[in-house]
Amino acid sequence: MSSESEAGEFHEMREPTVEKVVVHMGVGRGGEPLAQAEEILGEVAGQQPVRTTAKRTIQDFNVREGDPIGAKVTLRGEDAAAFLETALPLAALREAQFDETGNFSFGVEEHxxxxxxxxxxxxxxxxxxxxxxxxxxxxxxxxxxxxxxxxPARHRLTAEDAIAFLESNFDVDVAAEETA
Known part of the structure; x- marks a missing residue:
């Protein structure tokens, strides 16, 4: 059941908003590749990235716990909306990318x-x-x-509500899942 009305608009207390957008680049190792990734991420997101570290040691990949292996940026407010305007056309969204609380993730293959x-x-x-x-x-x-x-369950955001919000606010088409 979607909380969207017949006219395609939400009640003001049920209108979804973008709380945050997290943009992440996983390089797998530190050094020059990580510095380049941080520079690219800063240019793409318009904000200074922060380094992420390995949670545990993985010997097969020669990664130790605490090693810097990636970078991320958290965008909120107008910055988040502006980034989504640029990034959403680069990805083909499917229903499977949405979780039960309306959050979603997608990847951009090339910066x-x-x-x-x-x-x-x-x-x-x-x-x-x-x-x-x-x-x-x-x-x-x-x-x-x-x-x-x-x-409360009646106020939680659903995947259907998130899809309706994206299609109306960001002019994005979300592909339905194919049944086998």
Whole structure:
């Protein structure tokens, strides 16, 4: 059951909003490749990236716990919406990319797909992952320090609501899953 009305609009207290967009590049090792990835990520997202480290040691990949292996940027507000306007046309979204609470992720295979980027043979091609967190007004109730409460099931965002929000606000078509 979607909370969208017949006219295609949400009630003001049920209107989804973009809480945050996390853009991540996993390089797998530190050094020059990670520095290049951070530079690209900063240009694409328009914000200074932060390094991510390995959670555990993986001997097969020669990665130790605590080694820097990637970079990420968290965008909120107008920056997040502007980034989505640029990044969503680069990906083909499917229903399977949405979770039960309306969040979704997609990948961009080449950073050169962004209008601000050009191919440089010295750097190569980097891909990036984008995770979008959608919320409704009132979700702060579950995150506040005092008197935190769970969000009732009737107010939680669903995948159908998230798809309707994207199709109306970002002019994106989400492909339905094929049944075998």
């Amino acid at each position: 050169t797909d962004f209008p601000s980027q050009e191919y440089d043979p010295d750097i190569g091609i980097y891909g990036l992952d984008v995770t979008v967190n959608l919320v409704r007004p009132g979700y702060r109730v579950s995150k506040r320090d005092k008197m935190a409460r769970p969000i």
